[in-house]
Amino acid sequence: MVLMGSRCLSAFCQRVSKMYQASLVLPEGSKVADIKCKSHRLMLDAGLIRQASPGTFHLLPLTLRALEKLIKVIDTEMRKVGGQKIAMPGMTPSSLWKTSGRYSEYGPELLTLRDRHDVEYCLGPTHEEAVTDIIAGEKMLSHRQLPIKLYQITNKFRDEMRPRYGLLRGREFLMKDLYTFDCSMEKAEETYRSVCEAYKEIFSILNLPIVQAVGATGAIGGSSSHEFHLLSDIGEDQVYHCSRCGYAVNQETVEGVPSCPDHLSQPECPMGLRQGIEVGHAFLLGTKYSKTFKADFFDEECKSRLAEMGCYGLGVTRILAAAIEVLSSDKEIRWPRLLAPYQVCIISPKEGGKESSAIHLAEWLYQDVCLHAPHLASDMLLDDRGHMTIGRRVKDASQIGYPLIVVVGKRALEADPKFEVINTATGSTEYLSKVELLQQMESIAVL
Template structure:
């Protein structure tokens, strides 16, 4: 853990050293501009996946009335993790850690909702709050964080389970696109409730959850859901291996737990009111940022999923006063300017490190620290008859020597959401 205020895991240490975060108070951080760029890119990818399964984006208030939470039983059930407050009139509220009550109240307020209008799949990406007793590991366990939460309303159990499977597939697609080594595990329903629950976990030593995984991929569960004597896979009989994981997503089939409390009903083909069958689905947006760095990075270099890196590439011109400066600096600026025309998808996604009073080595070290997927260096070979650039691929550690045309061909494969 280290002493008070000291970084306690790789992602926290790297993000603080690179100036991506600045601590404000325990469990709360300033997100610096590059971090916000990564956050916004991640949200764009999440939006694509949620809208591909019929998700409609909305915003719900962070302040949630106490009576909604008392009605569901979670005002007391959440315990001290719930931030509670009262307005000047003494009316109670909480800062929402999740929005099951609010989403259900919204749907309940829609009069004459027809079965023809279902399924409803409503989601938001907003700040959430949890009064963690011991915030730690930077963005992995904080008091204020960004989360994507979706709430689904279906006309039958069968339809609700179809929605559940559909959203789980969207989560799989998301993590595959990010290139993250995830595992979906059976999980407890906890204070949110419901009858079926799965977590999406990134295996990592710093993870707070213990997972039991079949080596053949037939079974995976959070250890807290297992019978104490279960040590082998129920499908193939192989011995389960244990690992630790960081929870980055969670899905719940809720049934009518919340719709029955708020009377969230729709009208059937026979024009009779029926309770909506619900599901809820969370993604820890800021936790995914930190967990990605945790599992992909080296001890001294950030490696982002290339899709959400704050910037795709960094150009490093020669040091001022070096023998390469005269030809190399002008050539590098031309390449940088031509990039927008040749590769418009990278416009605004590249950085020219013009701190030419610093050595190339120092700037290259800073570039590795920030995690640009590609770094293009105007080194000694830029003065050759056919100038050659050094291109560092941060995700593989590979160094390529390429002409201007080769650089453009390589960068044409860079992905930007």
């Protein structure tokens, strides 16, 4: 038994042999080849998700780890813009949706249910009504208490006619929605700019090439909006995008090909029509909802005024799937590095093989990394499925996309032991001594 301090290594070592991954189970009558969407196919194939019903999915352990990391990034950036996290019920009384007029606007996409008292509820796709109702309940709200910025990361519902593309267009999905209440339009615009910057920061941390496009206001309503897209052929939005200055606009909002605002300084701005996956949006709502629900406050002169609102969404599960969509090859998943479910996967030798006497070395290496790079302790996996060949397990690890794969093979038994280190992001392989390997481990950043 290998001991680390007083703790038994096996007690905290994360082992692939103990990890639950669903075997590929497709709905009856469908084949992997039928799945056109890469992220959907790869996630099913690697056992990361399992379909529960059309458009709803079980998120399995590896996916949830990646999702929790993404939530960490989002929480940090929301806090920086003054966001306070709350959780509103998934059930919103339909009466609130009828008051705002969105009950009929949404139509059959709105999932509803009735309780035993025959009261109808909507399973909210967004929560403008619910959150405005909270603030409207504050009868003595002062301008000194504003701005109020409330956000949540909860499951949302949309009864899609044709749910498709896995986590990209489901009927139940995880969304971050922020609602802001400011005392003037000027302040609301300031908030709007700061949240758009926060969104850009989130995608920059994830190293994802985000495109911020002038958007349509659509069913949410309001005066101005931006959409955040990851460009991909599977995307369902058409976006004019300038590859030189980055200016972008949703096709729905313009007639003909638009030109960039700095078109005069760069006369040859190449504006191309691309498909985008919308992963975020920002709306300046003005008083559309605060007027309906009487969400007001007292200004400096003790006069009642309506709050100026904004709402800001991020499709959390959709970001994860869209990132896989744009970063992966046809066969292997690649994550934004910080979101990979585990940063390192150590592969032990095959049992009964020539190098089976090196099996203990894999456990020792795991322990050494925990001591020298303790920040990696919970981000490291040991593929101890010794009944499988090393090659098969390297293939698995590469398919799931752990950024670093460390193979403890026969060269680990040499007088000058070396470990095979595969960097899945660059595709490079090198042989490192334990000292060199531990140095590299120390430099790996984790969330």
